[in-house]
Amino acid sequence: MPFFTTNRSSETNQNVQRTFVDVLYDHTGYLEANGGRLGPAGSLSGRSVAVVGAGMAGLAAAYLLDQQGAKVTIYEASERAGGRVRSLHPVPGDPAIFEMGAMRVPPSEQLFNHYAAQFGIKPYGQFPDPGKVNTGIIFQNKTYDWAAGLKAPAIFDNVSAGWDALAGYWMQHVGNNLADPARFPVAQDNWQSLIYPSTPAGPEQGYSQISFYQGLVQAFVENPGRWNTKQWTAQDFALFGALGLGSGGFGPLYQVNFAEIARLVVNGLETDQQFYPSGLGGIADGFVQRLRNSQIQFRTKVTGVAQTGDRPTVTFQPPSTTGPEQARFDAVVVATTTRAMEVDMGISSSPEWLLPSATGTALREIHLMNSSKLFVLTKKKFWKGTDLPQNIQTDGLCRGLYCLDYPDSDYGVVLISYSWGDDSTKYIALRNARQRLDTLLDSLTPGSPQFVRALREQIVPEKTTMIDWQMEQQYYGAFKLNYPGQDTENANLYHQFLDRSPAGIYLAGDSVGWCGGWIEGALQTGVNAAAAVAQRVAGQGGLFPNNPMTQASDRYSYGP
Secondary structure, three states, X not given: OOOOOOOOOHHHOOOOOOOOOOOOOOHHHHHHHOOOOOOOOOOOOOOEEEEEOOEHHHHHHHHHHHHOOOEEEEEOOOOOOEOOOOEEOOOOOOOOOEEOOOOOEOOOOHHHHHHHHHOOOOOOOEOOOEOOEOEEEEEXXXXXXXXXXXXXXXXXXXXXXXXXXHHHHHHHHOHHHHOOHHHHHHXXXXXXXXXXXXXXOOOOOOXXXXXXXXXXXXXHOOXXXXXXXXXXXXXXXXXXXXXXXXXXXXXXXXXXEHHHXXXXXXXXXXXXXXXXOOOOHHHHHHHHHOOOOOEEEOOOEEEEEEEEOOEEEEEEEOOOOOOOEEEEOOEEEEEOOHHHHHHOOOHHHOOOOOOOHHHHHHHHHOOEEOEEEEEEEEOOOOXXXXXXXXXXXXXXXXXXXXXXOOOOOOOEEEEEEEEEOHHHHOOOOOOOHHHHHHHHHHHHOOOOXXXXXXXXXXEEEEEEEEEEHHHOOOOOOXXXXXXXXXXXXXXXXXXXXXXXXXXXXXXXXXXXXXXXOOHHHHHHHHHHXXXXXXXXXXXXXXXXXXXXXXXXXXXXOOOO
16 A cells, blocks of 8 residues: 555456455445435425534535435534535636645545535546645755655655555455444444453553544554665654655654544545546535425524433524524534534533533544645746646645646646644744745745746735635534544444434534545534434334444444
8 A cells, every 4th residue: 555656447346345444344335235325215394404514514414314304404503504614716717726725535534425416526637636736846955856656755666665565555454344344343342442442451452542643653664674764763753743654744643643644544534536627516515406395594593402301402694694593403513623613602511411511522632734825826827838836845834736637628627735733833923825825835935946936926915815724604614633542522423313312403514524624524423313203293104224324333442
């Protein structure tokens, strides 16, 4: 499973995962076997459901419930649907897009592919990740060229050998067993032996209990021979941090738990990532256009979810009134970030009878990562037909740069410094987009002067757009990545939909799922929550056999 040494083709990657390792349930297989529905048409007629948040999880839940006849009211605090899937057209009517949130999708995202096919959204080749296209690496003030499809520069040889061996071990024992449901138990046993063995030798035993950095030290400093590498040096750790798994700098993620990084590998999330030139926002549009019994109330912020009698109540602030209003429903799906659940709605402090205290603790504690992007529009695709790189990775301020070719547009799109964690925090005080752009390009100039000169000549200044997700109201962060010890809390959040909530309140969203920052995680939790609602209001008649409610909540032990 090499990340540095080969350029794998998705056309030859036939054995894609049917599930993610912590989930071990084939959501897509269930929908495909039942005509895309969770349960019989009309089985929820006359029932009312609230969905808080019109992101991917909320829209998926609303769509599935709407198909069964429920009347769904979606409360969305902003003026748009999609959440952290946000496709902006800098020039109205032109196909060029700034993907402010999700931007690349691997084949293992089965639910995404299910809905993309249903809504007519198709990929256009691979996303221009490092090594997939001509790439420039700037590390410790030196520049290295990496030609598309060829081996990474020799400076990566040691870290590449070690990482490829470790990732290959994970795929052999875990990832490859996720393509066939008959092999899911093998993946389960092997994953358990990694995340928290049944007979731990101490508090730091198991990937769920140690940091990414600790895991790398254990592998490549303490046991390098096992992984076909020389002992890693401080420079090797810095180098690996600059490029990560081959798709951007992972140094800012050294503090998250090791299991989170292993998940990226075994779930296929860093492999063969695809480019969607029509915009990932098309998934949100597809859901919205197919709602029949339901509506979205935009610019309506939910400030509380409680219970009145035997039914849940939503408190919300409509845009046209001065005070809050309330409405009662048969069930409520809360599909926002965990921080919005805590900060905006106070759900994490709900009484025990409404939400178990352990779930409230998990909502408060689960870690959300910062993330920033800055896009510029260029008059033409200046990198094409030249020796200029289409991707640049650095250890400086301008971390990951991507030149994006929207085939039906004459404009070029350049994503400058897609960054996360501390790399994002470094410059969030630069609130003016042009000031930040100039600062980033100044930092990039010494290592890639020709590229910066060509870029500056082509920039359309008024089309410079940036986002810091941690600064966005109702979001408070970009994506979930657990710290050591937090996998237990993550399991609590993911399985909340199975708890037969007496209040009829169910949590969803990618920060509740097992792959924060990926559309698939949001969709999985949206399907789960919709299934819980259908069972609550219609009993077993609301779902077909082998539905998501059959998932087990005790598959793994993640720690003490």
